[in-house]
Amino acid sequence: MSYLDDLYQEIILDHSKKPRNFKELSDANHKADGYNPLCGDKVSVYLKLEDGFVEDISFMGSGCAISTASASLMTQTLKGKSLGEIETLFKNFHNLVTGKSSASTELGKLAVFHGVSQFPVRVKCATLVWHTLQAAIKSKPETVSTE
């Protein structure tokens, strides 16, 4: 498999063309906007947190295949997860895409992003939504407007 096939795996292409949870969340209680001024990628993360668990999560935005698929697969993976689990997942995901470690079992489908590690300039594409998620978690609850 070439580096390119490794990067653009079928599941990544599928999620980039048909992103899941790609909508505004009307009852979200946390939200944050992420922006990469270098490439113009934009993402908004909508989060409904209940007692430290992700009850629901969605995203909106525009970006490349890697950033869109990353957002789509992240939202799928995080439903029902606790804040503690999210922290661990992000750490593992970051290590995966920067080539510091191989995929751990808890990453599940997110393991498809291992190919990103061969493309250092694309790491930011894969992690933008995760950084935005962190900002959403830290944002004050119930200040979200979906206007």
Place this chain on the structure above:
Amino acid sequence: MIVRTGQQIIASGRYQTLNPWLEVEKIREDFPIFKEKIYGKPLVYLDNAATTQKPQSVIDATIHFYSRDNSNIHRGVHLLSQRATEAYEHARVKVQRFLNAAESREIIFVRSVTEAINLVAQTYGRKHVEAGDEVLISAMEHHSNIVPWQMLCEEKGAALRVIPINDDGELLLEEYEKLLNSQTRLVAVVHLSNALGTINPVKEIIEMAHQWKVPVLVDGAQAAAHLEVDVQDLDCDFYAFSGHKLYGPTGVGILYGKADLLDSLPPYQGGGDMIRSVTFEKTIYNVLPYKFEAGTPNVAGGIGLGVAIDYVNEIGLSNIAAYENELLSYATEQLCGIPRLRFIGTAHQKASVLSFVIEGVHAHDVGTILDQEGIAVRTGHHCAQPVMARFQVPATARASVAFYNTRDEIDVLVKAIHKVIEVFK
């Protein structure tokens, strides 16, 4: 020798010549970077609008300066300082001739076009632009010809007005005419658009502005390497270009300004070299061009730029323009046939730049796949976010050609774009 007559040309080998007056195969040998392999593949360098590659003569000139002549310029009595000063000032004369400026004191060495524009904004702008006045730019400007004017207008309470463009990426001259008025203090327009490839009719633009006695700054960052520029014929008041986009070193740029105009302006930065005498009570500024050249400049860069101009002159800008024009037409034709590909920037007068989007594929994914084939293109907003907004695209992929590019390389590009479409089918 690079230039040959038509009869002498036998088109053969990998780098088939397009234009009978340019022998690209030999030209490529002057550029050591083309020996580089990218992921084991030949480098196909189509990012010339970002920066151009350097011929050996430019690289050698830089090495020669630091190995043999290195010294600070001006005022040194020792031999090395004299040699360095002479080489640097000689480069200024080469630039003067390159632009056909009337005098060498009209040539100011700066860091970049960005610095040149900031210099004009901070000297001419601060002196002449007041509350209620207007500065006129176009909708296809690079951020470096937007932001300095925005900063000035904000400071002065002046207004920034924008000449609109049509769907092909051409300036609407009738709208421009309507925007000119007695409050207009300066027009700043790009000669050749980096994002669209449009060549603007700068001579006409300047003539129209001068009817209102408004000076014009032309951003020639892209143009200088692709079009013949004659500042006296254009009658432009300021013209800026950068060395590294003209096969010279980075970190050196040029601001041309009419001598009377430059003379009437306050200095840009204070410091060494720009003074005639300094006491704690009063400083008397130096004459042109030194008034605008505070501090030790990029001496090696300036000398390297002079050598780059020699190189370009040897081939001849008219030969370069003719060859590149044919190559651009070939590339446009080849890319036209690719399904889902749409050009951004289809002006009648274009040079070097092919900006495009592929339906359903983000420009960065295009860039990554092309890179794997050894092809260097730029992807993103090209520091022209208002242009992207005008055409409602987040980003484009941009291939920009120079005289060392070939039809074969365009074929490699086309094949790689087909691969992009295959991956994102």
